[in-house]
Amino acid sequence: MRRVAVIGVGVTRFGRHDRTSAELFAEAAREALADAELSPGAVQALYFGNVVGGETERQLHMGPQAATALGIPTVPTTRIETACASSHAAFRHAVMEIAAGVSDIVLVGGAERVLNVPTADSTTYFAYASDATWEQPAGLTFPGVFALIARAHMAKYGTTEEQMAHVAVKNHRHGALNPKAQFQKPITLEQVLASPYVADPLKLYDCCPFSDGGAAVVLASEEVARRHPRAIWVLATAAASDSMLLHDKRDLARVPATERAAAAAYRQAGLGPTDIDVVELHDCFTIAEIVATEGLGLFEPGTGGLAAEKGWTSLGGRIPVNPSGGLKAKGHPIGATGAAQIAEIVTQLRGEAGPRQVEGARRGLVHTLGGNTATVLVSLFGRE
Amino acid sequence: MSEPSVTAKEFFERARAGTLTGIRCEGCGALAVPPREFCEACHRRAWRAVPLSGEGTIASYTIIRVAPARFAAEAPYAVAVVRLKEGVSLFGRVVDVPFEQLAIGLPVRFRPLSRDGETVLAFGPA
Numbered sequence: 489m490r491r492v493a494v495i496g497v498g499v500t501r502f503g504r505h506d507r508t509s510a511e512l513f514a515e516a517a518r519e520a521l522a523d524a525e526l527s528p529g530a531v532q533a534l535y536f537g538n539v540v541g542g543e544t545e546r547q548l549h550m551g552p553q554a555a556t557a558l559g560i561p562t563v564p565t566t567r568i569e570t571a572c573a574s575s576h577a578a579f580r581h582a583v584m585e586i587a588a589g590v591s592d593i594v595l596v597g598g599a600e601r602v603l604n605v606p607t608a609d610s611t612t613y614f615a616y617a618s619d620a621t622w623e624q625p626a627g628l629t630f631p632g633v634f635a636l637i638a639r640a641h642m643a644k645y646g647t648t649e650e651q652m653a654h655v656a657v658k659n660h661r662h663g664a665l666n667p668k669a670q671f672q673k674p675i676t677l678e679q680v681l682a683s684p685y686v687a688d689p690l691k692l693y694d695c696c697p698f699s700d701g702g703a704a705v706v707l708a709s710e711e712v713a714r715r716h717p718r719a720i721w722v723l724a725t726a727a728a729s730d731s732m733l734l735h736d737k738r739d740l741a742r743v744p745a746t747e748r749a750a751a752a753a754y755r756q757a758g759l760g761p762t763d764i765d766v767v768e769l770h771d772c773f774t775i776a777e778i779v780a781t782e783g784l785g786l787f788e789p790g791t792g793g794l795a796a797e798k799g800w801t802s803l804g805g806r807i808p809v810n811p812s813g814g815l816k817a818k819g820h821p822i823g824a825t826g827a828a829q830i831a832e833i834v835t836q837l838r839g840e841a842g843p844r845q846v847e848g849a850r851r852g853l854v855h856t857l858g859g860n861t862a863t864v865l866v867s868l869f870g871r872e
Numbered sequence: 873m874s875e876p877s878v879t880a881k882e883f884f885e886r887a888r889a890g891t892l893t894g895i896r897c898e899g900c901g902a903l904a905v906p907p908r909e910f911c912e913a914c915h916r917r918a919w920r921a922v923p924l925s926g927e928g929t930i931a932s933y934t935i936i937r938v939a940p941a942r943f944a945a946e947a948p949y950a951v952a953v954v955r956l957k958e959g960v961s962l963f964g965r966v967v968d969v970p971f972e973q974l975a976i977g978l979p980v981r982f983r984p985l986s987r988d989g990e991t992v993l994a995f996g997p998a
Contacts, residue, residue, distance in 0.1 A: 612940035621880050622905075625992045626951055626965045627936055627943040635934035636953060643932075643976045688935045734953055735905055735961040740932045 489587040492722045493713035494869070496524025496706035497831035502819030503670040505700040509541055509599035509823065510550060512702030514557040516597055516824070520704040520831075524716065528558060531706075532591040534565040535582045537574030537598030538823035540613040544605050554599070563595075571617040571859030572772060574598055575703065576826025580725045580865060586709050593712060597704030598823035610698050614822075617859030619732055631695055631773065633734070633860045635687035638775035640740035642689065644790065647778065649689050651793030653680035655774035656693050656816055658802050663813025665803075665844035670699055670819030694774040699819035703828035720834045723851070723868040724756035732862045745864035746783030746855065753866040754785075759851065761785035764868075766836045766846040767807060768829040769855035771814040777801075780855055781809060784866070803844060811836060811844045826856040826865065833869050877919045878906035887984050888991040892924040894960055903960050926982030927998065928956035933966060933974050954980055954995050964993030 498519025500512050507515075513536065521528055536554050541547045551565030570577040575598030582594040602610045614630040641647045657677055663669040680693040713719040728748035731737065754760055761784060769784065771777035778792035786807050787795045795801055801809035812818045812832040815825060833852035835841050851870045858864065878893055883906050886893050895906045899916035910917050933952035936943075943949070950966040952974075965985060966974065979998035984991050 606941075607938070608941040608944055611938060612942070615940050622993075623963055624940075625987075625990055626963060626994070627939055627946065627949060628951055628963065629936055629938065629940060631938065632934050632936050632951060636932040636951075639934060639976065640932040684937070685935070686938045688937075690934075733905070734963045737953075737961075740953060 490589060491710040492583045492586045493708055493710065493716070493719040494705050494722065494830065494834045495708045495713055495716040495719050496520040496526065497704070497834045498523060499668050499703040499828050499831050500701045501668050502699045502701035502821055504603045505601065508545060509538055509547070509601045509702065510553045510557040512601065512700065513554045513597055513599035513704060516702040517558050517595055517704040520595070520706050524706040526593065526706065528560045530593050531560055531563055531595045533582070533585060533594045534563050535578035535594065535596045536565060536567045537569070537578040537826065538567060538600060539569055539571060539574055540600065540602060543613040544602050570863040572770070572820070572822045573826055573856040573858035573863045573865050574823050576829070576854065576856035576865040576867070577727060577863070579705065579826060579830060579867065580727055582707050583722055583725050586707055592709040594707045595704060596707060597702065597827040599702035600821035600823040601700045602698045603700050607698065622733055622735065629687060630859070631687040631690050634773040634775055635690045636734065637740050637779060638689050641775060641779060644741040645793065647793035649681065650677065651797045652694055652774035652778065653677050654796040655771065655777045656680045658796065659771060659810050659814040659816040662803060662811050662844055663817025666813045666818055669813040669817050670697055671813070671817045690773055690775065696772050696815040696820040699821040701819060701821035701824050701828070703824040703831055705827055705830050705834070718838050720837045721870050721872060723759065723870045724753040725865070725867040726752035726756060727863070727865050728752065730862050732860070734860065743779050743783050743857070743861045743864065745861060746780055746857065749864040749866040750784045753868050757868045759868060764807065764851050764853045765849040766811060766833065766852045767809045767855070768812060768832050768852070769809060770857040771810055771816050772820060772857070774816070776857065777809065777814065780857070784853065784855060803846065808846045811841065811846055826854070829854045829856060830867065837869055837871050877908055878921050880907050884991045887993060888986065890984060892926050892962070892982055894922050894924045894958060895919040896922045903958055905960050905962065924956055924958050924960070926956070928954040928980060930974065930976055930978045930980060931955045931961060932976060935971055950974055952995065962993055964995055967994050968996045
C-alpha cells in the first residue's frame with residue numbers, strides 16, 4: 489500500500505449560514521486547494537460526507553452537487569453517510585483509493601446545514617441515527633443516548649456533573665482561541681451547572697450546538713506529497729462498528745467501537761497512546777469526551793472525569809484534547825465534523841495553530857463517532 | 873423445532889398482546905432480541921422463539937426534556953434501558969414511576985403502550 493499525506497486543509501466558519509451545504513463545502517474546498525497550491529483540475533476524485541441534507545435541504549445526490557458548486561463537475565464523487573462520522577469515513581475511503589494506487593490526488597470533506605429548520609425538527613432528524621423500530625418510537629433523542637451513557641458512567645465510576653462541566657469550560661476556553669469557532673467566548677463552571685437539563689444528567693451546556701458549516705482536506709500520494717514541504721502524513725486510519733441497538737450494549741459506560749478503532753489504528757502505526765501529542769476527539773456531549781479519552785487509552789477507564797477536572801486535557805496539560813474548541817465550542821455541522829477535526833490536527837502538526845498551538849506537536853489523533861456510538865473512526869497523523 | 877428468527881413485526885404484535893419474545897440459539901444457547909438471521913456468538917442459524925418474563929431492572933435512564941417534534945407534547949418523559957431477568961435488555965419508555973424515584977437497579981415490569989396503532993415498549997412499576 490502506498491503512503492498518503494494531507495497537503496491542504498480548509499474550513500468555513502461554523503455557525504449559521506445562508507448558503508447550501510454544497511456552497512459551504514465549495515468554500516472550504518477552495519481554501520484547501522489554495523493551501524495545497526493546486527488548481528481544481530488536479531483533483532481526481534471527491535468523497536463527500538453529509539447526513540440530513542434530504543431532510544433540511546430536500547437534497548440527495550450531493551456528491552456531484554458539491555463538485556458542481558466547486559467547479560469540477562466531471563470528477564467522480566461518492567457521498568458517504570455514517571451519521572456524525574460521515575466525513576471521517578469519507579476520508580478513510582479516500583486514503584484507501586490513493587493507497588491502492590487508483591488516484592494520486594483526492595479531495596475529501598463534508599458539509600451540513602441544520603440551522604434553517606426549528607430545533608424540534610433538527611432534534612427529530614438527528615434521532616434518525618438511532619433505530620427507527622426499537623428506539624425512535626419511544627422518543628429517544630441524540631442527547632438521550634449520551635444521557636444514558638452518562639448515568640451509567642456516573643453509577644459505575646462516580647463521575648460527576650461537575651467533572652462533565654469541566655469539559656465544557658475547557659473546550660470553550662480553547663474555542664475562544666479559534667477564529668473559525670461558533671462560540672469564541674469562555675464560560676464558567678457555574679454557567680454550565682446552572683443551565684437547564686436537556687436529557688438528565690446532561691444540561692444545555694453539556695451539549696454541542698446545532699451548526700452549519702463545511703470542511704475539506706486534500707490528500708495526495710507520497711510522490712505528490714514530497715513536493716509539499718508542509719505535508720502531514722497519514723500514519724493510520726481505522727473504522728470500527730458496534731451493534732446499532734442500545735439494547736445489545738453490555739456496558740453503557742463504554743464505547744467498544746472507540747476501543748476497537750483505536751487499537752486498530754495504534755497497531756497500523758506501531759504507536760500507542762503515550763506517543764500522541766495532540767488529540768481532536770468527538771465531544772458531541774461532555775460525557776462523550778470523558779468516555780473517549782478512556783477508550784482511546786489516554787486515561788484509565790473511569791478516570792476521564794478526573795482528567796477533565798484536573799486540567800490534564802487542557803492546552804498546557806498532559807495531553808491536550810480538542811485545542812480547536814471541539815464540537816462543543818467550535819460547532820458540529822455533522823457532515824463536516826470529521827474533516828474539520830483532521831484539518832485542526834494537520835494545522836497543529838504544521839505548527840500553524842497560533843494561540844492554540846500545542847508546542848512541538850509531532851503526532852496527532854483524530855476520533856470521530858457516529859450517532860449512537862455504532863460507528864467510530866480513529867486516524868493518526870505525523871510530521872514524517 | 874427451530875424456526876428462522878422472529879420478525880420485528882411479529883415481535884411487536886406479540887408485545888401489543890402483552891408478551892415479549894426473545895430468540896434462543898439452539899447452537900450455543902445465546903439469547904437475543906429478534907430479528908436476527910445468524911447468532912452473533914456462534915454464527916449458526918437455529919433460533920427458537922422464547923417468551924420473556926418482562927421483569928427486569930433499570931440499567932440506565934434519562935428524562936427527555938427536549939423532544940423530537942412528534943413527541944413534544946409528551947415531554948418531559950422518562951426512557952430507560954432495562955435489563956430483563958433472562959439477561960437481554962430492551963429500551964423503552966418508563967411510565968407511572970415518579971421521576972425522583974428513577975434509579976439504576978430499580979425493578980420494573982413490561983407493559984405495552986399503544987399510540988396511533990403503533991406499539992411502543994414501556995415499563996412500569998414492578
